[in-house]
Amino acid sequence: MRKSSIVILSSLFLASCSLLNKNKIEEVNLDEVIVTPAKKLDYQPSETRINDLLHTKLDVKFDWTKAHLHGIAHLTFKPYFLPTDSLTLDAKGFEVKEVVLITPEGSEVPLKYEYKDKLHLNINLDKTYTRNDTYQISINYIAKPNELEDGGSAAITSDKGLYFINPNGEETNKPKQIWTQGETEASSCWFPTIDAPNEKMTQEIYMTVDTQYVTLSNGILMFQTDNGDGTRTDYWKQKLPHAPYLAMMAVGDFAIVEDSWKSIGVNYYVEPKFEPYAKQIFPHTPEMLTFFSERLGVEYPWEKYDQIVVRDYVSGAMENTTGVIFGEFAQGDSRYLIDNSAEDVVSHELFHHWFGDLVTCESWSNLPLNESFATYGEYLWREYKNGKTWADYHNAQDLKSYLRESKRKQVDMIRFYYDQKEDMFDSHSYAKGGRILHMLRTILGEEVFFEGLRVYLEDNKFQAVEIHQLRLAMEKVSGQDLNWFFNQWFLSSGHPVLKIDYAYDKDLKLQFVTVEQNQNLKNTPLYRLPVAIDIYTESGVKRHNIVVTEKRQIFEFKTESAPTLVNFDAQKYLLCEKEDNKGSIKEWIKLYEVGTLYDDKKEALTALIDTKDTLAIQTIMKATNDEFWGIRLLAIDCMENATKLKMGATRSRLIEMAKNDENSSVRAKAIEWLIEEFEQTNEVKSVYSSGLNDSSYVVVGSSLYGLYESDKERGLAAAKQLEAIDNIDIMSTISLIYSTESDEAHQTFYESAMTKVSGFDRYAILSGYAKYIKSQSLNSKEKSIPTFKNSAIIENAWWMRIEGTNALLEMRRTILTDMEKTAKKIDNTVDESVKTDLKNQHKQMQQVLNKIDDALTEVKAKESNSQILEIINKSMAKN
Template structure:
């Protein structure tokens, strides 16, 4: 897990859940075969009644099956942690008891006869689901695997809604209904939910009936006529506001808490456009009868693509002021929708092949960004994902994309399956061309509709679309591990007018086969040379009319590789102004940032502050060294204009932050003006600017802004309070953390601990330190509590230095707990 500087990093918060995932050294494990298909699920009919007091579900399941390939006289169902009350054959309305045994995980049923392949039969099971009694192990990606979740069922937590929801992936739905809980099964469903009549229910498919039972409950029946995998079955119950739209006559709805109703359209409003875009791109219209998105409390993952009914965690919520800066969840909304083709319409045949679900869904974020926000937007999203894989997970270099040797299925939900897999698809699209790649996706979907697929079927579809052999590509990227490390050097020979490019793969182990472009700029014009690298070291020579201003290796910026490029600073400056891509310009900004005493680099950075893409404007402004007089004089006129007039509030905030680094009181009036902005990011930057000049004034403004503060603004206030030493501000931290979603807590906790390190009051310290630990423990479900160890160690060291042994001991205990 990695801490992000939200809106101040080239990587955004949309990826925070994956940055939380720790890289774990892989131990040798057994081969994981695909689940054998002895029986096929055909239809699952459930009647479920919720018991909020016990947190039980009382269920009746009528499951229609048929032997897959061989005659069968027995059946094995997954049914985890249940109480089984009855097992019977259901025929002509009659229940004929069947012999069975149950080991708390699987239900073994002796059928009444031997059934032939294709011969349908129906078993009936009455059961009680007891999710809180089932001992399940979660993972870094999905923090719990008990399937069914009762949230605040006794209303003990005032202000927190009462909800029930489910989470099935990978194989947790069999905690709340018996099934063959494998991804290579498909079933239609009918689910009748009996719940308090005051609540809204949601499940897969369409609502066919509602019946008031006269006892304060209502039974809603949901029916799904198209087959889908058991792990995609869902249920949610709660007090939801429902906003409804239409797409080609199909329901498109958003279920949120009533207090969030004013923001729901702005939050989810791009969904119909996404449905149109993906339908056109894939040549397959959205294939299901509705699309609903529901936001629930305390969700155990980021979001889940249950067929027709995606679940999002409550960190999705943003108000209109947050959305003024950006919708940080837009990529995830796109991701889960795209799963309704790659994952739901065609489902991975085995968890080993999870890439056919998740790599495509991850890449869909790039495709959407490219369509909606232009080429720079798409490249920005793609770069973020590449950096998450390349920068944060060195152990992942040893993992294959398709893995049959995993320990737990959830282990596959990592940076390799998601971020690396998505970038592999990006390289494949570049190699094949966009139209051919899209045709390959279309073929894969239509050839395997409502069935399952694996990576080899993706290869075959792409080969059919392109006419090219792709075994080399899939062997290298899907069934191999790692990525290239490229060292690039250049030499110009004036006598022969020859430009030589030396490229070496410096990684240990295998050699990668790499097709890419080398763009050479001569006399202001670009020449493209398409090349292949097939050995550890290659030399490419080009006879040119004159010495080039720039040699740009990997001209499309497509390779998933770590690069050491020995271009000169002047070449990078030329690259910024002449090479067109987002990454061309970002590379130049990053190089110039370290050479701001050079006039060309400095001028380029100032020019980059006005880049057409606001992300690059912010990157340039964030890199300015405002302590250098030459930088200040060149940049300030540009920064002042951006701070007042830029169309992006994030760019305005970056300009204010850069101006604030001067600590010049001449700009105090500007900060006081911008403190009234509607944008939290602008307010945060203005507040930090005031704090750098006049801390008492900043404390006064912080007190005024406390009530309506979120994200960057609340973090800015936390930073000011943390440095203030004013222990009366501890209540601010406690209140903020109690109402804050987990992915926004870390900076608040940091300020909390900083302020606590400055108090000698034993009772005050104990109360608030215990409270801080409660919030740190929330990160344990993501195995991310270790990020707070340095802060806890700082508290310990300060208490020890101040000769406060009781407080020091409490901090030491916390360090030990969070280090495990």
Template sequence: MRKVSLVILALGILPHLWAQQQEEANPDTSWKTQYRESAPRINDLVHTKLDVKFDYSKSYMNGKAWITLAPHFYPTDSLTLDAKGMDIQKVAIVKGGSTQTLKYKYDSWQLNINLDKTYKGGEQYTVYIEYTAKPNEVKVQGSAAITDAKGLYFINPKGEEKDKPTQIWTQGETEATSVWCPTIDKPDQKTTNEFIMTVPAKYVTLSNGKLVSSKNNADGTRTDDWKMELPHAPYLFFMGVGDYSVIKDSYKGKEVNYYVEKEYAPVAKKIFGNTPEMMGFYSRILGVEFPWVKYSQIVGRDYVSGAMENTTATLHQESAQQDARELVDGNGWESTIAHELFHQWFGDLVTCESWSNLTLNESFANYSETLWDEYKYGKDAGDAQNFGDMQGYIQSHSEKKDLVRFYYNDKEAMFDAVSYNKGGRILHMLRSYVGDSAFFKALNLYLTTNKFKSAEAHQLRLAFEEVTGKDLNWFWNQWYYGAGHPQLSIDYAYDDAAKKVQVTIKQTQAGDNAFILPIAIDIYTGAEKVRHEVWIKDKEATFFFAYDKRPDLVNVDARKTLLAEKKDNKTLENFIHQYKYAATYLDRREAIDFASKNQNDPKAQELMMLALKDKYFGLRSFAISKLDLKNDAVKKQAEPILAEIAQKDPKAPTRASALSALVQFNNGIYKSLFTKLVNDSSYTVAGTSLEALFKLDSAAAVGEAKRLVKYPAKGKLVESLTTIMIKAGSENDFDLVAKAFDNMPISQAKFNLLPTFCQYLTVVKDTEKVKKGVDMVIEFRDALAAYGLVPYVNNLLTGVVKKKEAANAPAEQIEYIKKKMESTEDKKGF
């Protein structure tokens, strides 16, 4: 699963704070002494067969289940299944062609069955259950990553919401499959399955495995039979139903399909079309061919948890569906597509045996994004992805959490920046330490040894030790079973008389714990470098390196793979040399960052101008964002470069960054450029240009906005359009403004617009319009309630109330807003 926090950047830290807030708010701290062991295996799932029909009017699912199991080792005469919130009509044992009713107890959570006899270890039996699943009536707490856990979701089932499709989809992780399928809902179980779904004939279906038959029925329905012949965990079961276009692709003769809403059929391959290449790339580096019979991806409305790696059938939230103009800015969902695909090996083929070991799923999927970017777009792109994820972990302030965590308040708390971001960076360090060949060979050994099974982190260690011949307990104890990361202060002292440079590295993190850090130190003289491999084992380490000529640069952590916060006390001259000759993404980024803080120095200005033309577009944008345009010398040098970037840079986001900078010149000469670019094919460039035009000529910008608001718009453009309409418009424009805001999907742009939209509501006088606007704000709030958004939005609405009160607005408006602030949707998410 890839969390929505990785999509909504402004909310990125909230999911990680969610778990911390839950633990702090809970007065019961008994969990701190409760060891979270792997679930005991008394009975093992063997095969699960379902025959289901959906009641759209009630959002129920009527099911028949045939579940084949066997005692794991010890004989048993009983079976406990997870079955949440169901109506159970019948429980029986299958005997040949007949069934024999069994006695059972059911508490609406677990189904305890007395079997017809004592079964020996490995002796298979099949139970039959008739039931009705009522997902909307089940109260199950989710998490920040998994915003609720009712398992089965009916989207607009009665077709009452205009312009919204009717869909059904399931979400099993962590243990919500048991809301719609009686099972042993634990990650250390593996089973094959067959799902038979009867649906209205106008809809298509998707499930695990392969569609083996499809039969039209006389009553206008169709029955589809999906078979999954290789075992996988119950939380990876999937059913999807809806009016989709199915775009067909292939990989080595295997089906690769993209289920999208019909509007997006023409661009489906532009969104998902790299999937076969990804499958080939991952298969090659792992030495394990894509293990499943097919791979489909489906987009679900109202799914806000990013995406979920159901075996052979990944579910994506609707943000994946981007139109052609959005894709001009780059495929914003590509990393998620890569992430979920890698799960088909790490998580699906080999599954964490407990949620404590979630790193075996999510850390790998997170790191796969770096691997893909590095392969497809070059080392700078991979390094940029890696650095961004490292910052996500550091900013989450999760230093006290182990990666493998046997003590937690709730299993959902495991889905955080440690399991994802930190774990991915630990894999990056491990790859750097053992080398690429050993790294991927060890992954191959881990996968082939544990395929179709569950595993714990020590099994990963054993695979690496077998391949490398090294004892890696120190690495696992420090990074997998320990917490935190090093904070380093690095100092240099040159002794020209002795011809030696002294490098002192201090670990300044709290506590006495010192990290063991194997790192590379490069000594540069001109373009020539000499690499020294050293180990840091103490809180303070000092190294001496001889030289004939004073080095131009001593580059600590030369590979730039270390998970650490660094205060690197180099000079500007050192950093300039680093930018020019060390040349990795992070080498250059560090140099730009240092120079940006010293822009009164002509040498720093020179570096900033050089960085504006960096070979990697991300660093060009970074340099633009760091320019001090209040400095006349910087401003004069940067202007012609920015103007050229704004018009000619091959990357739309970088052109937009340059346009934002040009606004600060307040120069009417750019009006024609801004006016021209409001029609650019890139939403980001068009939206940025419209905002730029507004600052130069607000009347012209408002005219353009009123023209453009009549046409489809997304992303930055709709944000800019709505902002300008609000700032310059009147209550007469409410319908246009409200429609634009309401049509925005859950996104960064909509989050950015919240304060402005709430400010607009303070000047709207019509009570019905105020109510309508408030309802839109509340709908967005409740969609992301589990991410900690409620206090933030309620604070904005409190500001609206205060201004309404100050303006003596009708009491009906004020009371309506207060009432809405007090209510939070029970569903908290989907």
């Protein structure tokens, strides 16, 4: 599964927005964040195997109005090893109608069962079965996902398993859809199963739907039957086994764009209006299938490969076997896709079909065996398709993500102690894990690493594994004992915190490099770190390979002259925090000039930020012409002193970049700096005006905000003209602008925009609307109540429902305060006509307050999240 590319920080969630520096979520000062000690947690074992689920056959129909699934499940089992006369299934919130045993002759034998907790179906079998026996049961049931208590996490925002989107067609700009999300253990919300990652099953699904709808499931569509009553039954079959959490269904009005790879189908399911862009939405999929198959030495093993975009998805994307689901962030026209390519996500989910689907973690404790590999799959694809520099840029973002998380959370990669299984879906399992695999590749070398992956996949295909299987495969190929590596990186927490100092003794002609490991050794290991050091002198460069093993070590290297540069970790592969105390600015400049890696240039530019040295500023300015867009982007962020000391030259360069850089992110970043750092001259304003016609919506959004900041009247006029564009980057910028304005006419924009966006994108509009409405009239507040109420009720993500709920509660607080003030004025007013007016105002406020309370009562009646209910109850109790 791909974590949403949109990150939740504090209570804010900004979706696909290009907001400027001053409006971005405030960055956390990492030096001030304290990692709190973890509470004592329970051991989380793999699921105990008592019965082995061999095959699942489902016959399902849907009740859109009630959001129910009517199902018949035929499940085939055998005892795992020991004899058993009972069976326990995960079945969440069902109405169970009948449980029967299907005899070999096809007759049905009713079975006794217990289902008191509505979570586990405990069945008494008709006799004791041994591991040499198989048996089949049939369960007739109704799944009621919307009646389950809502849970979820930042990565997977809901765990209802089955989702009915716009089921009654009330939202005019949203299609009706049904889709599933099984990870972690939510497949058991729509069919009875053993909902554990160490279970494997083959499957068949008969889906009966209205004939107007398209269906998708795992495996191959074997046939379709027109039932003659306006419905059709589609029969999907997957012959190869996979884990229950990978089972999927989707129903809706989708265009199917067909593609192929070798002898298998590769299809793209999108909303009809995006049919012309389907291959851009899922870019390079056949090429990825070829690349990964060849790189791993294991051909793509499944019967087909389909990808689908759905509305209101509760995650980023999900690697359901042969039927990958994407959130709507992936879907758009060519102009939208300039800034919002899902290429990384496509590669992530496809790589899962080897790491996660073919070979599956046996428990959520071992989740990095799924997610670390999928994250590294993104690196491998970028390396192949765009070159090592782009891939290393990707790696650097992963390191940044992990280090940010590490300031508040440091846990083992493979962790058997956690509070909720969803806690495993963090930057450790994804970002840190990808970097660890990159280190393993660097240490072992290309040939050994990829042969080790091939052996791992071949030896464990269609099986569930733990981390030691990966180690053993790598040891089998390399001939090395790799416990040291796996113990310190996968089975321990934290990371190295290194301090590197340098000294040259001209008499001894020795270069000294001192390395200290300063991580907290109470919780973090003392690392063994194989590292390359490149020493540059007038005669050239020489590489020295060392191994850091101690708390403090001094390494010495013979060199006839003082080095012009000593480059520690010359391969730039270490996952660490690093204080690199080079002797002079010239060494950092030298590193930028001779460095061939992204991180060489990144480290050099970052080290030059705070200096006012002329050569340093020249180097930063030179970097704005680097051939790689990521370096150009970084160079802009390093310009602070350049803007102060060489304002004219810097402004001219930024204007040039804003107008002509080939990369939209660089153009947008240049515009942001022009807004933040420079006088808003006519020349700068002209950049914003021309930027309104840019091919990139992100650049248009930045330009619009710049125009508003520099010339409010022109900015508002431009915002009005852009209101009709159905793009989240534009709408979110307009929302940001209008949120500080008092004009009641802007409410029309918010009401309209809320009907155009869904899923994660709604947050930017919803939060802007909530801020805007605070300063509006009572009539405007009254008009907004249905919108906020609907958001508080219909959104799948709890944090979206909270935003709608909080908007209602904030209006309620504001009106109560105004009522209190008005009541005092009434008491203190002698003039009867004035008093009458005040009483009428008070009455109107009471009427609107009653409507808000009615809305909150409805929210409470339909809300299952205990935290949201607590917020409502506490807030209303205060007044």
